[in-house]
Amino acid sequence: MxxxxxxxxxxxxxxxxxxxxxxxxxxxxxxxxxxxxxxxxxxxxxxxxxxxxxxxxxxxxxxxxxxxxxxxxxxxxxxxxxxxxxxxxxxxxxxxxxxxxxxxxxxxxxxxxxxxxxxxxxxxxxxxxxxxxxxxxxxxxxxxxxxxxxxxxQGYGLLYNKRVVEEAIGGTFDPKSIQTRDDLEAVFKKVEAAGKSPVMIHGADWSLGAHYLGLTYSLQSNNVDDNRKFVEDLEKGTASLADNAAFNGLMDTFDLLKKYNARSKDPLVADYNKDSADFAKGETAFYFMGDWTWAVIGTLEGRDQEFGIVPVPISNNPGDYGNTQVAYSxxxxxxxxxxxxxxxxxxxxxxxxxxxxxxxxxxxxxxxxxxxxxxxxxxxVKGTNILSDAVNQYVDGGKVLNISVINYLPQDYWAKTGASMQKYLVDVIDRKGLMDEVQAYWGTQAGK
Missing domain, CATH: 3.40.190.10 (Periplasmic binding protein-like II)
Known part of the structure; x- marks a missing residue:
């Protein structure tokens, strides 16, 4: 590359x-x-x-x-x-x-x-x-x-509002209890039954293209050189998303997030301040976002006080790379x-x-x-960013997803593939259409 x-x-x-x-x-x-x-x-x-x-x-x-x-x-x-x-x-x-x-x-x-x-x-x-x-x-x-x-x-994954989750499950929430996609859906169902929206998807291209779909390139291996090789193979057309387990698992989880999305009626509005505030004030239990959102949450009046983070599970095998690791860079x-x-x-x-x-x-x-x-x-120095503290627990435990492959990606990858993810989010294209568009994008990068 x-x-x-x-x-x-x-x-x-x-x-x-x-x-x-x-x-x-x-x-x-x-x-x-x-x-x-x-x-x-x-x-x-x-x-x-x-x-x-x-x-x-x-x-x-x-x-x-x-x-x-x-x-x-x-x-x-x-x-x-x-x-x-x-x-x-x-x-x-x-x-x-x-x-x-x-x-x-x-x-x-x-x-x-x-x-x-x-x-x-x-x-x-x-x-x-x-x-x-x-x-x-x-x-x-x-x-x-x-x-x-x-x-x-900085780290990102599925942020959670502790009060909302614990009221829904009727007890103390252990973030380590979510290690598979089924674990996540089980909590989503309880939150929905309690009358709350289970999860917030922020519909901006940077969130969908860089943060969510971008996990595909880091989930191939914990070795950045292996991940760079995967991207090179996508460019050359010798790697296919269609038969890639990490990509398909990631998108299966995205389908789950779509199903329970608090913004399902208008998913592309992408009002960052409102999405963050609604999550912080308990309108939704989980939020696909990073610890940087504390810049908004931390200043809000009337917000909840306890928040945490869990990784985005990509399969029902707890041992799969990514299921227990938070994206970190x-x-x-x-x-x-x-x-x-x-x-x-x-x-x-x-x-x-x-x-x-x-x-x-x-x-x-x-x-x-x-x-x-x-x-x-x-x-x-003790900071006030509760979300960073939550990410640091994964860092200190060696439970982080190495996403440094992003340093080697082209300038426009998140915008181009993020636009395709937006189409998928609103069902303009299906899984095959998404794969075709993403593969086509990488094909344009060959030889650059």
Missing amino acids: KKKWVSFVGVILFMLLITACSSGKESDSSNQTASNGASDSSKEVKLTFFNTSAEVNSVFEDLFKKYHELHPEVTIELIPTPIGGAQLEKFQSLLASGNPATIANLDAGTILQYKDKFLNLDSEKSKYEGLTKPGAVEGALLDGQFLGVPWTA EPKLFAIDNSGSTEAQQAAAKAFIEWVVTSDEGQEAIVGQMGLALPYKDVK
């Missing part, structure tokens, strides 16, 4: 976090400057920071100022970006002008696309393997190289420029990044202020 990129998480941020903050300037260095061999404290170093998480620009600016107070020799200037597609164009223009940012907060797929422009961080790999949770560094590798330090983590990485930065800048950048993910100040900014989850072992 040729080098491709995608940022479905960028789409999520665009849909969910429509709050851009101001641009910035200021400073940076690290508590570990000496141990990391950063810069001589007598020499001033200026770094620039390209940020694609535009909704938290001001939080990063405050971090730069704090770091400058601790390390006066290091100054960090923010290069802000707008939310949406113009981010890539701005990044490309900086490269073309010969003035690249020292540090870039980018989607993994973009780093992969421009991997020759970034510093290989293999010398830092063992250190971050010790700092991060199991699988975090492995999931961040791009073509086997450690080109970016993970700093955020590190959507953003910190990468260091290797095309125009000096060794002193690179050393200072390494030190700053380590400070951000390990210091009290950095963790408070990421977890406490940004509301994100850090894929690190020693996180001292």
